[in-house]
Each structure stands twice: as C-alpha cells, then as structure tokens.
Amino acid sequence: MSEELHSLVAPYALDALDATDERSFEEHLALCERCRGELAGLREAASALAYSAPAAQPPPELKERILTQARSERPNVVPLQRRRNWTAPLAAAAGVAAAVAVGLGIWSATRSNQNAFTSVLSRPGARVIKMGGGSGALAVAPDGETALALRLPHAPTGKTYEAWIVRPNSIRAAGIFGGGGTSVIRIPGQVPKGSVIAISIERAGGAKQPTQKPFIASAETT
Amino acid sequence: MTAFLIAAPPPPASRDLAHLSDEGLLSLIAGSDEAALAELYDRFGGVAYGLALRILRDETLAQDAVQEAFLGVWRTADRFLAERAAARTWVLTLVHRRAVDLVRREDRRRGEPLEGAPEPASAETVEEQATVRFQRRVVQEALRQLSPEQREALELGYYGGLTQSELAERLGQPLGTVKSRMFAGLSRLRELLAQAGLEESLSG
Numbered sequence: 246m247s248e249e250l251h252s253l254v255a256p257y258a259l260d261a262l263d264a265t266d267e268r269s270f271e272e273h274l275a276l277c278e279r280c281r282g283e284l285a286g287l288r289e290a291a292s293a294l295a296y297s298a299p300a301a302q303p304p305p306e307l308k309e310r311i312l313t314q315a316r317s318e319r320p321n322v323v324p325l326q327r328r329r330n331w332t333a334p335l336a337a338a339a340g341v342a343a344a345v346a347v348g349l350g351i352w353s354a355t356r357s358n359q360n361a362f363t364s365v366l367s368r369p370g371a372r373v374i375k376m377g378g379g380s381g382a383l384a385v386a387p388d389g390e391t392a393l394a395l396r397l398p399h400a401p402t403g404k405t406y407e408a409w410i411v412r413p414n415s416i417r418a419a420g421i422f423g424g425g426g427t428s429v430i431r432i433p434g435q436v437p438k439g440s441v442i443a444i445s446i447e448r449a450g451g452a453k454q455p456t457q458k459p460f461i462a463s464a465e466t467t
Numbered sequence: 468m469t470a471f472l473i474a475a476p477p478p479p480a481s482r483d484l485a486h487l488s489d490e491g492l493l494s495l496i497a498g499s500d501e502a503a504l505a506e507l508y509d510r511f512g513g514v515a516y517g518l519a520l521r522i523l524r525d526e527t528l529a530q531d532a533v534q535e536a537f538l539g540v541w542r543t544a545d546r547f548l549a550e551r552a553a554a555r556t557w558v559l560t561l562v563h564r565r566a567v568d569l570v571r572r573e574d575r576r577r578g579e580p581l582e583g584a585p586e587p588a589s590a591e592t593v594e595e596q597a598t599v600r601f602q603r604r605v606v607q608e609a610l611r612q613l614s615p616e617q618r619e620a621l622e623l624g625y626y627g628g629l630t631q632s633e634l635a636e637r638l639g640q641p642l643g644t645v646k647s648r649m650f651a652g653l654s655r656l657r658e659l660l661a662q663a664g665l666e667e668s669l670s671g
Contacts, residue, residue, distance in 0.1 A: 307516070
C-alpha cells in the first residue's frame with residue numbers, strides 16, 4: 246500500500262491526480278520523509294516545464310487587477326508581528342508539538358518549526374484542544390493566543406474555508422484558508438475562554454458572518 | 468536543493484526591490500508589501516500567463532488563473548516560509564494548480580488532440596525578458612533529450628490537466644507505465660537542467 250502511494254509522487258508533482266488519490270497521497274506525504282524529499286526535486290523539474298509553454302503577453306490590466314484586489318484584502322492570517330517569535334528557541338518545543346500532532350494526525354503542521362501552531366504550543370501553559378469532526382486541533386496559550394492546525398482537502402473551486410470565533414453572543418471572522426494538506430491558521434487577537442472555533446465553507450474571499458453552517462467545531466476553549 | 472534556472476532579472480523601474488531574491492520578495496509580500504507583489508508579478512507574470520494559456524486555451528480563464536494564483540501568493544506568502552521549494556517553484560506551482568483546477572472544472576480537455584513536441588515559442592511577437600527566453604530555450608532543449616514517451620507523459624500530464632488514469636486511457640498504456648514514465652521523465656529533466664550548469668548562477 247505504501248509503495249503504491251509512493252508511486253504517486255510524480256503524478257502529484259504534475260498535478261495529475263484525481264481528488265481521491267491526491268488526498269491519499271497528501272496523507273501519506275505527511276508521514277513519509279522519503280516522499281517529501283523526492284517531491285521537492287520533482288516539483289522543481291515540473292515547474293520548469295512552465296518555461297516551455299509558448300510565450301504569451303498578459304494584458305496590462307491584469308497586473309492592475311491583481312494589485313487592486315490585493316490592496317482591498319486585509320491580511321488576517323499570521324500577522325507579521327507574530328514573527329518575532331519565530332526565531333526563538335522553538336526547536337525544543339517542536340518535539341513536544343510533533344508528539345501531539347502525530348497523535349492527532351496533523352503531523353505536517355509541525356514539519357517546520359516556523360509556524361503559528363508550533364509557536365503557540367511552545368508557550369508555557371499552552372493547551373491542545375481537539376477539533377470535532379476533522380483531523381485537527383487548537384493550540385491555546387493562557388493569554389488566549391490561539392492557532393489552529395487542521396487537515397482538510399482543498400476547498401472547492403471558488404470557495405474557501407473560513408474560521409470563526411463563536412461566543413454566546415457574537416461570531417467573529419478569524420481567517421480564511423484553502424485547505425489541501427494541513428492548514429495552519431493563527432487566530433487573530435485573543436480568544437476568550439469558553440469560545441468555540443468553528444469552520445464553514447464560504448465563497449472565495451470569505452464572508453463577514455458565516456453564510457453556511459459550520460461543519461467542524463472545537464470544544465470550548467479553556 | 469539544486470536550483471537550475473537563473474534568477475529573473477530585475478525590471479528597470481520599481482523602487483529598490485530589484486536586488487532582492489525571489490524569496491526575499493515573498494518575505495515582504497508576507498508583510499503585505501504591495502510593491503513586492505508588483506515586482507514578483509513583473510518577474511513571473513509573463514511565464515505564468517503563458518502556462519495558464521497553454522493549459523486553458525482561453526484568455527479570460529488564463530487571466531483568472533493567474534490572478535487567483537497571485538492573490539494566493541498574497542494571502543499565503545507567510546506559509547511559503549515553511550515550504551521546501553524555491554520561490555519560483557512555489558509561485559509556478561500555484562499557477563499550475565489553479566489552471567488545472569479551472570480546466571477540470573470547465574472540462575475543456577475533451578476533444579483536444581494529443582500533442583507531441585513542445586510548440587516553438589513565438590518569442591518574436593511577444594515582449595519578453597531575455598533571461599526568460601534563455602530559460603525557455605534551456606528547458607525546451609532538455610525536453611528534446613527525453614524519450615518521446617517520457618516527453619509525452621510529462622506534457623500531457625502537465626499541460627493537459629489530465630489525471631494519470633485519464634492519461635493511461637488516452638495513451639492506451641497501463642497506469643503503472645504512465646507513472647513510471649512521469650517519474651523517469653521528471654527525474655531525467657531535473658538532471659538535464661542541473662547539467663545545463665545553470666545552478667551555478669543561482670544563489671540557491
């Protein structure tokens with residue numbers, strides 16, 4: 246079975262897998278160091294194929310459209326100021342984080358020390374709260390700093406996943422992400438105790454309030 | 468990791484971003500620096516559009532794919548830091564993935580003829596940076612050195628938006644054969660690009 250999954254590395258590098266195989270391979274990838282190493286090289290070769298496509302000139306307004314759209318989007322995932330932690334001694338915490346993550350099936354979230362999930366988990370007194378209905382967990386620091394690691398397939402085309410901080414009297418948007426493998430989302434601001442983090446599928450770009458029923462939710466934070 | 472394409476040259480105008488590596492640009496983009504996004508587009512927008520157009524064969528859809536990919540870069544550049552790839556690989560992978568998603572959704576693949584050798588670039592009709600033209604020649608030359616079967620598997624897989632199973636059916640070959648050709652073709656391509664000596668001019 247593993248050899249069969251391993252043989253999907255080249256088709257995966259070429260984006261030539263159907264959705265089912267892609268998901269299986271990504272789950273395998275999360276656990277297979279050999280495949281990750283191989284994929285890095287094959288991806289590099291595959292992306293070089295882009296240069297062999299016939300030359301074409303994009304219309305000048307495409308650049309403007311992209312920049313205008315980018316300007317209108319407020320970044321809400323992993324604000325830059327959090328990065329100050331990233332060079333901190335996370336390596337020691339990574340072992341702990343990895344152990345937690347393997348049990349929860351979100352190993353790839355800890356592949357790098359440099360992500361919000363590992364960062365929060367490395368804080369003294371941080372807790373792990375499982376997400377119901379999916380492979381994932383919240384890392385919650387005592388002051389409410391929270392990150393989510395969650396394994397989901399790619400959101401459908403034109404759609405996005407959106408995280409919400411749900412409290413008894415309010416729902417606050419907490420970031421959008423595309424899924425595919427394990428997503429790590431730093432929840433902006435501080436999450437008050439007793440909140441639930443929930444995920445819904447929304448139109449690309451996200452919504453201010455959920456328009457769809459959340460399909461995954463955490464236990465209440467403590 | 469071995470990198471094999473020389474870095475895209477700085478375009479003349481924009482601020483003082485020209486000296487930055489692609490990876491440096493992505494760090495700025497992760498901090499919501501619009502000028503860095505503009506610079507990244509100047510470096511890769513043309514190649515990205517050519518790729519998307521080849522896959523989608525529709526200018527509007529190709530523009531959509533490129534736009535979505537660059538906005539994906541804008542939204543998730545912070546996550547790039549955890550990836551193992553060169554920035555160029557990451558950006559072009561995002562473009563490719565968006566284009567393949569779109570072509571599958573539109574199901575524009577049906578009825579297209581099988582294609583053989585890479586089409587020659589119509590460079591004379593398109594304004595293009597000299598280095599991009601150079602990179603194009605290197606990649607095309609490397610492709611010509613693959614076996615026809617390997618080249619076909621890579622080109623149909625990469626440009627056709629076909630899944631491996633669809634490809635096997637279309638080529639009338641067992642799935643295992645198609646996977647092997649893809650693997651051997653990509654591995655060989657990687658070697659050839661490295662042998663082209665271009666990695667020396669790269670910072671990594």
